Amino acid sequence: MPKLAGYVFSIFLAVLLHGAVVGLLLINWQAESSEPTRIEPLYISASLIRQNPIQIRRREEMAAKERAEQQKAKEIASRRQARESVLANKKLVPVETTDSTQDQAEAFTQQAPMVSARQEPQLKRQLEEQFRLQMEDELTLAVMEEQERRKAVTDDEKSMAFVAQIQQDIVSNWSRPPSARNGMQALLRVFLVPTGEVVEVVVQESSGNVAFDRSAILAVQKAEQFQVPAVAAQFERRFREFTVLFRPEDLRL
């Protein structure tokens, strides 16, 4: 019965081999797919939300606060002006008064001790008060300036994000004509309305190739609507009208 023994042995070997292959596959498979790099597609989801009264109130409050701040700034400015004129007068006044007794003193830091020495507490208090007020005003002005500057920076950053998004939209809608060559460039001027819809596209600088220009115009028109900042000032500054430069850089022609 060597024939049967041969069969049994070969069955054993075959099963062993398949088991080994399956085992290796199971082990390697898991290790391989443990780190999948997935690029999430960009979804733009739009949803209708009702503004709740709290938010509206908060916004109103914010607006009121802003208005108040503006007023305050104005006040401070006017107060400063007034103070400056007062100081100008004061300069004259103490000089006059001290003139009769002694002399010197130009800045009020120097003035104060002089005045106190002269036993005029009312004037001294007034000066001190004024000094304190001035310091306070300057501080608030500096804080406001700083805030404004920071706001401008974030606005710029935000509009950069929008610009990038617009670029991406246009590129994804752009199908270059086969006649496109490296070195061609078309400059388009695009006009938007605040909702981001394209109202007009004009060729500002033609590439010299009609098909290329047309493809660029079509790319913008196909995009139809861009995402633009909701803040009106930001929109007006950069997105009301802007130019787009089309260059077939990634073509290897």
Added chain:
Amino acid sequence: MNEPISILHLILGASVVVQIVMAILIMASLVSWIMIFQRIFVLSSIRRMANVFESEFWSGNDLRSIFIEIESADADPIGIEHLFYSGFKEFTRSRQQYGTQAERIMQNVQRAMRVALSREEERLEASLPFLATVGSTSPYIGLFGTVWGIMNSFRGLATANQASLSVVAPGISEALIATAIGLFAAIPAVIAYNRYSAQVEVIMNRFEAFSDEFSSILNRSIQNR
């Protein structure tokens, strides 16, 4: 979602048709490997026996004593021994019957040896057709499973409202496993088929040469009488 998709999940999650295809292919692969191993043993043992026998045959021993030795063994003679055994048996029987009619005796001997030769060829080539079938058809079977699986996954894509790659990818992946198994079964089978048919040809040539030599020896022994 982010956890690694194991091959086991893919196989278990495949549709019934694809699973059947995979089962068929795995069976085919298993059986073809059994054949491959079994053929190795059979062919090598036949070659070894032929070597031993030929050295004994050409050592100048008496042919009758070799014949008796083969006959007394309990197993049926295989390979080159089978050729010798049937040829010599026919030779002794025909000589008793026809005496000195050399041509008739040799005709019978050659016919008997040809029968033995074809038996041996049959034995050598057993299961080679199976390997050939596996080698040529299992890629197609695997392809069928893959096409079916991809068909299904695209049908699922049509009903999904958000078409993304991650919806179809698992289906395609599981469908491609069928092709992979088909190739896994087919490649060794084709290689083994080619290799073994070449080996069988070599062995058969050797047997034919031996039967010619043996019949010429027998012929000479009749003429010398």
